[in-house]
Amino acid sequence: MNLLPIRAHRPRTPARLLLASLAGVLLLGVSGCAGSGEERPSVVVTTNILGDITRNVVGDEAEVTxxxxxxxxxxxxxxxxxxxxxxxQADLVVYNGLGLEENVLRHVRAAQEAGVSTLAVGEAVDPITYTAGESADEPDPHFWTDPERVRKAVGLIADEVTAHVRGVDTSTVRRNASAYEAQVTELTAWMRARFDEIPPGRRQLVTNHHVFGYLAQRFRFHIVGAVIPSGTTLASPSASDLKSLADAVRTAGVKAIFADSSQPARLAQVIERESGIDVDVVPLFSESLTTKGKGAATYLEMMRANTTSIAIGLGTA
Known part of the structure; x- marks a missing residue:
């Protein structure tokens, strides 16, 4: 009698059990990715001008808010x-300082007290003081109107990011900073060439408030005055302030008054009427970037737009 070999039968895994196991593995993988995403390093920036500069330095190495x-x-x-x-909750807070962000500085101080690393950029780029008006002798926070100080700020931000923001690739941040510094250096040269077309006697600025001190120092402009004789837009001019500025405009023969694009030009128009001379009111992007397509979506675009407007307003085209 031929006996067939007896084989042990292995229990089979039901198909639905296998699928459930695979699904569990996939879910673990997804949740693991989500967890690592939540831990992405964070840099918080107060103003949008500094925000654009910081994003150029950080790139994809951290979340910039x-x-x-x-x-x-x-x-x-x-x-x-x-x-x-x-x-x-940030790894690093980048802010302007020198009193610029008047409603936000207390929150920055709270972050400092919580142990967050912070960088007051304006305080670290050789700030100047106002020379006239209600803010005379106080620090001027508007350093970004001087691209050379912005170039210095790029290096400072890179230093702080590599020192305090966990997990970033130092070499990538340094490359980003170097590339952006080159663009800012090119901007400085272009601005100087454009401003050199303006005769020295016409390099006179009247603005809504004192905001272009750094630009005036770098490119040899004379600031005749400001409609609001202060470093902040929250101040208001008196009747005597308006009369004094109107007299100065008339004496200097100023051809244009530059008003911030985000602020009404009404006060600048009052000066135009009071001075008794023909003066153009020219909008500039002095305190804030715009949305994309509105003329100043980046720092470099803003500075090129302002340079062109100033040059045209003062009679080079």
């Missing part, structure tokens, strides 16, 4: 409770 919206006023913008909380 900018608190100030486009076309806002850095002297008066506020932030929400979640935004305030984001400051204390």
């Amino acid at each position: 900018v608190l100030m919206q486009a076309d806002a006023d850095p002297h008066s913008f506020g932030i929400s409770a979640p935004q305030a909380a984001s400051l204390e």
